[in-house]
Amino acid sequence: MEKSINIRRSLLISVLLMLGMAAVFLFYRLGNNWEFALQLRSVKVFAIIIVAASVAYSSVAFQTLTNNRILTPSIMGFESLYLLIQTLIVYIYGDETYKVLSSIDNFLISVIGMIIFGLLLYFMIYKKGKDNIYLLLLVGIILGTLFSSLSSFMQLLIDPNDFFIVQGKMFATFNKINTTLLWPSAITLIIILFFGFRMTKYLDVIALGREQAINLGLNYNALVKLFLVIIAILVSISTALVGPITFLGLLVTNLTYELFKTHKHSIIISACFIVSAIALLAGQFIMERILNLSTPLSAIINMVGGLYFIYLLLKVRKL
Numbered sequence: 001m002e003k004s005i006n007i008r009r010s011l012l013i014s015v016l017l018m019l020g021m022a023a024v025f026l027f028y029r030l031g032n033n034w035e036f037a038l039q040l041r042s043v044k045v046f047a048i049i050i051v052a053a054s055v056a057y058s059s060v061a062f063q064t065l066t067n068n069r070i071l072t073p074s075i076m077g078f079e080s081l082y083l084l085i086q087t088l089i090v091y092i093y094g095d096e097t098y099k100v101l102s103s104i105d106n107f108l109i110s111v112i113g114m115i116i117f118g119l120l121l122y123f124m125i126y127k128k129g130k131d132n133i134y135l136l137l138l139v140g141i142i143l144g145t146l147f148s149s150l151s152s153f154m155q156l157l158i159d160p161n162d163f164f165i166v167q168g169k170m171f172a173t174f175n176k177i178n179t180t181l182l183w184p185s186a187i188t189l190i191i192i193l194f195f196g197f198r199m200t201k202y203l204d205v206i207a208l209g210r211e212q213a214i215n216l217g218l219n220y221n222a223l224v225k226l227f228l229v230i231i232a233i234l235v236s237i238s239t240a241l242v243g244p245i246t247f248l249g250l251l252v253t254n255l256t257y258e259l260f261k262t263h264k265h266s267i268i269i270s271a272c273f274i275v276s277a278i279a280l281l282a283g284q285f286i287m288e289r290i291l292n293l294s295t296p297l298s299a300i301i302n303m304v305g306g307l308y309f310i311y312l313l314l315k316v317r318k319l
Contacts, residue, residue, distance in 0.1 A: 007262055014274040021281040028289065044284065047177045047241055050185055052276035054238040057196055058231045059249030060269050064203050065227055069257065070312050072249035076121070077144025078114055078235045079244035084147040085113045086169045087154045094162050103180040111236040117143075118228035173296060174242055174284050185237045196230055200265040207263065245298050247305020252276040254312070
């Protein structure tokens with residue numbers, strides 16, 4: 001009972017902190033042209049909320065499926081595949097890309113590609129009937145490296161003028177948000193999370209392990225496939241909106257597990273969303289107001305996340 005009260009108190013404090021951070025980001029030094037500034041900042045906050053929710057659910061669910069808190073969809077190559085798809089599209093259509101494909105078409109192609117990749121991971125690892133984490137890690141990293149290498153090779157072949165189209169998608173930024181995708185992404189996110197949160201009870205059981213989940217009556221293979229599809233769509237949403245942020249999921253999920261000592265995924269995912277939103281709001285505020293846009297937010301997150309990833313690997317090795 002006391003533990004439940006502490007979790008509720010922590011959630012309430014986190015929500016208040018998130019709302020406070022959002023208010024500071026929105027209203028700090030609006031200036032004379034406050035209507036334009038407020039509208040611009042509101043779009044950024046809206047995008048941050050979408051990205052935070054997508055990263056939170058996809059990262060927590062993926063870690064539960066793999067039974068490993070080090071792995072995230074980004075580390076396993078999902079974002080590398082997204083960049084490969086974008087590079088391939090520009091390689092084929094060149095400067096006609098935006099005329100041939102709309103943002104929605106581009107988004108749908110990315111979603112389909114990531115879903116196929118997620119199902120490929122399922123058939124290569126889970127279909128064999130074993131949760132081989134080392135094989136999953138090996139396959140994911142190899143495929144991610146392959147996608148990155150193919151992207152780099154194709155970027156050398158495309159016209160230098162067309163390369164700027166790809167370059168705009170290589171680094172995450174909340175300063176050049178694809179506003180065309182904002183509402184379609186929000187609607188898709190709401191639909192996915194509506195069904196996703198109804199399925200968090202299955203994640204609670206899956207976290208016990210494959211054998212225990214099957215013994216308790218779950219259709220384990222079907223649920224894994226379904227969750228991988230959900231993860232692929234959520235990763236597509238966040239990456240298409242602002243670009244790849246490789247280590248964000250790793251940072252916020254592990255921080256959430258440290259702050260909220262519970263195994264209920266409905267609470268963990270909600271808390272992870274709040275932590276992600278706070279991290280992105282604070283990071284974007286510091287990047288804009290203190291660093292004067294001199295350093296991309298993704299570079300800071302990836303640097304800190306990369307160091308934390310190495311720390312986690314060394315920590316696991318010691319155990």
